[in-house]
Amino acid sequence: MWSKLHMLCAQDKKATAEKIQKFLTQAPQNCLTDRTELGNTALHFAALHRRKRVALILLEKQANPLAENMKGETPVHWCCQNGTPSIVKVLIRGINDLDDVLDKGGNTPLHWAAETGNLPVVQLLLNQGASPIPRNYQWETPSEHCDDEITLQCLADAAASFTF
Known part of the structure; x- marks a missing residue:
């Protein structure tokens, strides 16, 4: 199931890094490990869309760059x-x-x-x-x-x- 964080990270350039940073201050820590039906994390989508600032924010919050999808x-x-x-x-x-x-x-x-x-x-x-x-x-x-x-x-x- 897609979470709000997945959607924010998958929207290339539409969601700013600042918007994601703000979302993460209010979201539970486990949102970083939430996965889509295919096992993708928010960091997968930040990587796919080449969103360096978003990736940095997610990594600072302990997102796993080695999280495997299905x-x-x-x-x-x-x-x-x-x-x-x-x-x-x-x-x-x-x-x-x-x-x-x-x-x-x-x-x-x-x-x-x-x-x-x-x-x-x-x-x-x-x-x-x-x-x-x-x-x-x-x-x-x-x-x-x-x-x-x-x-x-x-x-x-x-x-x-x-x-x-």
Whole structure:
């Protein structure tokens, strides 16, 4: 069931960060863990809509960037698919091993970023220590999810210099 917080975070640019901040001062703490029918949290929607200020507010209130929906997808996955490096940095802060953040298909955030050719996020994840060659449960690497030539070259260069 969608909560008011879900709706506020899903409305791209319509609900200001200040409005969400005000709502959270009056809402119960557990509203951050409320989930839709598919298991998505408010932070999933802030990540999807690239709402950095909203994500910061939710994280300050202890929202979990690794909360999984029914497909095992986290706000980090959603943000890496279409987000910008600045919001991805906010969401991955404090995550020690990005290769351990897996959806139910075994895809890492790097798989998600590579699939959409999100080069700036691919570069950020690699610089933050993500392995360029993790394999999902289908034994596919991020490169096998990518059609963008520049992103593919970035992944190939990272794989060539990667040491175990």
